[in-house]
Amino acid sequence: MSKKVILFVAEDGHFYEHLLPIARSAKEKGYIVEVLTKEGGYKTKVEEQGFKVLTIDISRFCLNPFKELKLIFNLIGIYRREKPNIVQHFGIKPIIYGSIALLFSKTERVVNTFLGMGFIFLSEKIWVKVIRFFICNILKLVSINKKYIYITQNKDDAELLRNLRIASKDRIVNQCSVGIEPDNFKFLHELPGKIIFALVGRMIVDKGVGEFVTAANLLNKNGLFAEFWLVGAPDENIQDHLKKSN
Known part of the structure; x- marks a missing residue:
């Protein structure tokens, strides 16, 4: 059985x-x-x-x-x-x-x-x-x-x-999390156009939003001019969402 x-x-x-x-x-x-x-x-x-x-x-x-x-x-x-x-x-x-x-x-x-x-x-x-x-x-x-x-x-x-x-x-x-299937993404030898960094997840403090913003400011101050995207929505069940990390 x-x-x-x-x-x-x-x-x-x-x-x-x-x-x-x-x-x-x-x-x-x-x-x-x-x-x-x-x-x-x-x-x-x-x-x-x-x-x-x-x-x-x-x-x-x-x-x-x-x-x-x-x-x-x-x-x-x-x-x-x-x-x-x-x-x-x-x-x-x-x-x-x-x-x-x-x-x-x-x-x-x-x-x-x-x-x-x-x-x-x-x-x-x-x-x-x-x-x-x-x-x-x-x-x-x-x-x-x-x-x-x-x-x-x-x-x-x-x-x-x-x-x-x-x-x-x-x-x-x-072990790492479930992650992604790399075969579904095309490998790029050279990055086309501007550099974009994205944090994908719920917009809450525990997900590292504050650290992401700090890193973006630090990189820009050191001459790396790129775009930094927050991709996701706040979790209304959690008080510490995006507006606390601004």
């Missing part, structure tokens, strides 16, 4: 746009792949790719304790019913709540994938530090079980997990 993998990501759009290659690769290797996510307009598209979608009501920014507790109980029920052999969580909230739920369910392997450390690990606000304290201790608790491994997308994030004693070096896999 084929083993089952559940991929848990907060938004179906994020899965469809960024994580399909992971699901396809697992399916090609003979795994049954199910996607656990909030329905946001991409469910049919994901199903058309041949993956069963398990829907759950999750919000990246909700802090209502009753709704969050209900979410954890719903996760416990899903994991017990579906009986996955492997679960991979993407992003901080699926990692935390999924890891808690799996304390009450059986699975062979849990892969917690950090898509960047984000606001919770970077902010110095007091209330965020309190939340970070609880998150770190929850992750330390679940990591006692060696079935948990962690994936980071850069060396700084991997080092942060080690420094916070969430996971040891042998339990962390550092």
Whole structure:
């Protein structure tokens, strides 16, 4: 019998746009792949790719304790019913709540994938530090079980997990993000016309908008006259978006 993998990501759009290659690769290797996510307009598209979608009501920014507790109980029920052999969580909230739920369910392997450390690990606000304290201790608790491994997308994030004693070096896999398919882009031996630098992403401070603007000013002051484009939209769910980095 084929083993089952559940991929848990907060938004179906994020899965469809960024994580399909992971699901396809697992399916090609003979795994049954199910996607656990909030329905946001991409469910049919994901199903058309041949993956069963398990829907759950999750919000990246909700802090209502009753709704969050209900979410954890719903996760416990899903994991017990579906009986996955492997679960991979993407992003901080699926990692935390999924890891808690799996304390009450059986699975062979849990892969917690950090898509960047984000606001919770970077902010110095007091209330965020309190939340970070609880998150770190929850992750330390679940990591006692060696079935948990962690994936980071850069060396700084991997080092942060080690420094916070969430996971040891042998339990962390550092790899680049999904990235792009280079064969889809034509190689240019010479750059035509003016030089353009672009930052593509959500226009929030955590995505490096401030650093991008600083770099642009520094390069222009040193005689490199180029255009610098911010390509993306602000995330209205996050207060620290573009207008704070002006």
